[in-house]
Amino acid sequence: xxxxxxxxxxxxxxxxxxxxxxxxxxxxxxxxxxxxxxxxxxxxxxxxxxxxxxxxxxxxxxxxxxxxxxxxxxxxxxxxxxxxxxxxxxxxxxxxxxxxxxxxxxxxxxxxxxxxxxxxxxxxxxxxxxxxxxxxxxxxxxxxxxxxxxxxxxxxxxxxxxxxxxxxxxxxxxxxxxxxxxxxxxxxxxxxxxxxxxxxxxxxxxxxxxxxxxxxxxxxxxxxxxxxxxxxxxxxxxxxxxxxxxxxxxxxxxxxxxxxxxxxxxx
Numbered sequence: 001x002x003x004x005x006x007x008x009x010x011x012x013x014x015x016x017x018x019x020x021x022x023x024x025x026x027x028x029x030x031x032x033x034x035x036x037x038x039x040x041x042x043x044x045x046x047x048x049x050x051x052x053x054x055x056x057x058x059x060x061x062x063x064x065x066x067x068x069x070x071x072x073x074x075x076x077x078x079x080x081x082x083x084x085x086x087x088x089x090x091x092x093x094x095x096x097x098x099x100x101x102x103x104x105x106x107x108x109x110x111x112x113x114x115x116x117x118x119x120x121x122x123x124x125x126x127x128x129x130x131x132x133x134x135x136x137x138x139x140x141x142x143x144x145x146x147x148x149x150x151x152x153x154x155x156x157x158x159x160x161x162x163x164x165x166x167x168x169x170x171x172x173x174x175x176x177x178x179x180x181x182x183x184x185x186x187x188x189x190x191x192x193x194x195x196x197x198x199x200x201x202x203x204x205x206x207x208x209x210x211x212x213x214x215x216x217x218x219x220x221x222x223x224x225x226x227x228x229x230x231x232x233x234x235x236x237x238x239x240x241x242x243x244x245x246x247x248x249x250x251x252x253x254x255x256x257x258x259x260x261x262x263x264x265x266x267x
Contacts (some may be wrong), residue, residue: 108181
């Protein structure tokens with residue numbers, strides 16, 4: 001399978017034309033950044049977590065993104081309701097198991113969500129992905145304690161068990177699908193100094209999955225765009241603060257030429 005700059009840009013044009021509603025049940029830390037990134041790309045973000053409205057919100061959405069960054073019992077109940085409705089509506093579900101492995105509560109919640117309604121895409125760092133399968137895996141807060149390639153075997157098992165695409169984020173992003181793996185080598189170390197960019201990557205997966213039939217292709221495209229925008233922002237940023245601003249501007253103006261000049265995707 002080959003992902004070209006032209007194909008990525010066609011998906012971006014579709015997002016800009018259709019402005020798909022991406023329903024996010026996400027965390028307080030990343031909520032604003034995530035919404036702004038989706039808007040900059042061309043999608044229509046909704047941040048709604050009240051149990052009284054999540055099912056109705058799912059009904060008008062083209063994708064559902066579940067992010068467990070700031071957990072509480074009411075939010076978990078809302079997540080389960082939203083997942084069930086998304087499955088009934090057959091819209092893509094993206095799960096970001098933030099901090100899985102850091103506490104038993106996070107790990108158990110992630111597994112409960114996956115087992116209730118298998119996601120279309122699971123995106124996390126290596127430690128988070130490993131914690132979904134292995135009780136011995138630990139994270140450093142919400143940061144990975146392992147390199148992305150260390151989680152490949154477990155990601156393949158999760159992919160097979162839950163019939164979903166697994167994305168392991170890191171210096172190299174690995175996207176694992178049924179009998180296929182692709183690597184995205186775009187990105188910049190400065191991105192790790194900005195909170196919420198991993199959450200933003202999961203949200204972008206939702207935007208691409210909303211317009212792309214293949215969840216695997218959608219994930220590769222989203223991670224490539226995320227990395228390219230991050231690289232371009234780092235080229236002109238003075239530090240983490242200005243990186244955020246430049247990142248949004250670059251997402252808004254991203255062209256096929258930008259993608260073609262920087263794309264680093266390998267089988």
